Amino acid sequence: MSETHVRVGIIGCGVHAREVLLPAAQQAGMEFAAACDLDRRLAQRVARRFGAFRAYQDIRSMIDEMDLDAVLVCGPAELHAEAMETALQRGCHVWTEMPPAPTAAEAGRLADLADAQGLIAQPGLMLRYAPACVRLRETIAREEFGAIRQIEMAWWPPEQHAHDGPLLFDLPHALDLVRFIGGEVSGLSVASAVSEASLIALLTLESGAVATVSFASPARCPRERIVVASEDAVAIAEERQTVTLRHFAREDGSVWNADRxxxxxxxxxxxEMEAFAAAVAGEGPRSASMHDAARAIQLAEMVRAGLNEGLTWNGTGADG
Ligand SMILES: NC(=O)c1ccc[n+]([C@@H]2O[C@H](COP(=O)([O-])OP(=O)(O)OC[C@H]3O[C@@H](n4cnc5c(N)ncnc54)[C@H](O)[C@@H]3O)[C@@H](O)[C@H]2O)c1
Known part of the structure; x- marks a missing residue:
């Protein structure tokens, strides 16, 4: 475990905070000082389990009393926005689960507030840090891979993201990953829309490449498959476990496996927690920004608008 001397409190002590976030934050060397939840008993239990000094029901009291460097926020989207604004106004850095706010406009306003305050506001875009996605990005950035022509992202969102639903929770992750891998999006349409959770979005990128994001939900557990093709090669990241590279002309390739x-x-x-701790400690670069999250939510809003406008063709009325 590395020691970063970053003192944090958590806001929202639910399942994800307890099972995933706090263990990772502690492994990343953060000092866990206080827990806050509307459910006081839950906050107390989490404080005890992870060795924090105090438990709170009120966000403001925790930040005012605990001399925190940063807060981690993990609840519904409305909580993320409220907690982030409160923390930024009190001079505290923030890491927040996705989505940081219910709308892109709100997320953009909070991104601007963080910039104005000179504080770090990092959204939970963990796929940017997943070793397989990092490896994929490095692989396709090599000169021998060639210019990206096409990205296919197949996504099976799980049922359990009940707070926000796949269009607010999962879709921004997928769209952010397209931007992270392939650069800025220049055009978007929803080519097929069976239901809110089963759809295909077609994207054009500023580079001239095309991308598809296809959703088929619900799934029993989250799954992703990302295929990136150039004229000469194809790289495939599956399940955050492997990255396979094949060069067509050379008939060679390689498989990389994630360290489990x-x-x-x-x-x-x-x-992601390590990067946030390092950035707060002034020891690492600022990474995924709140502006990235706002852009991803904006693109997801465009997909949703496309869904609401209906299908171009729904399989009826074209007999010949
Ligand atoms: N990145 C991932 O892979 C992943 C996976 C699962 C969940 N999540 C995200 O994590 C977040 C939390 O999910 P969860 O399953 O832990 O939810 P949860 O319902 O178990 O926990 C949310 C907690 O927030 C608390 N809360 C709500 N409003 C509050 C307020 N004003 N002040 C203090 N506490 C408040 C609730 O009392 C609850 O304990 C969601 O945004 C979800 O989308 C991310």
Whole structure:
């Protein structure tokens, strides 16, 4: 475990905070000082279990009394926005689960507030830190891979993201990953829309490449498959476990396997917590920004608008 001397409190002590986030934050070397939840008993239990000094029901009291460097926020989208604003106004850095706010406009306003305050506001875009996604990005950035022509992202969102639903929770992750891998999006349409959770979005990128994001939900557990193709090669990241590279002309390739050890390592949450701790301690670069999260939510809002406008063709009325 590394020691960063970053003192944090958590806001929202639910399942994800207890099972994933706090273990990763502690493994990343953060000092866990206080827990806050509307459910006081839950906050007390979490404080005891993870060795924090105090438990709170009120966000403001925790931040005012505990001399925190940063807060971690993990609840519904409305909580993320409220807690982030409160923390930023009190001079506290913030890491927040996705989505940081219910709308792109609100997320953008909070991104601007963080910039104005000179504080770090990092959204929980953990796929940017998942070792397989990092490896995929490094692989396709090599000159021998060539210019990206196409990205296919197949996504099976799980049922359990009940707070926000796949369009607010999962879709921004997928769209952010397209931007992270392939650069900025220049155009978007929903090519097929069977239901809110089963759809295909077609994207054009500023580079001239095309991308598809296809959803088929619900699934029993989260799954992803990302295929990136150039004229000469294809790289495939599956389940955050492997990255396969094939060069067509040379008929050679390689397979990379993720190191499975450690809480949150494969998912990216551990590396994400390490990056946040280092940035707060002034020892690492600022990474995924709140502006990235706002852009991802904005693109997801465009997909949702496309869904609401209906299908171009729904399989009826075209007999010949
Ligand atoms: N990145 C991932 O892979 C992943 C996976 C699961 C969940 N999540 C996200 O984690 C977040 C939490 O999910 P969960 O399953 O732990 O939910 P949960 O319902 O178990 O926990 C949410 C907690 O927030 C608390 N809360 C709500 N409003 C509050 C307020 N004003 N002040 C203090 N506490 C408040 C609730 O009392 C509850 O304990 C969601 O945003 C979810 O989308 C992310």
């Amino acid at each position: 050890g450690g809480a949150g390592r494969v998912s990216g949450v551990l590396a």
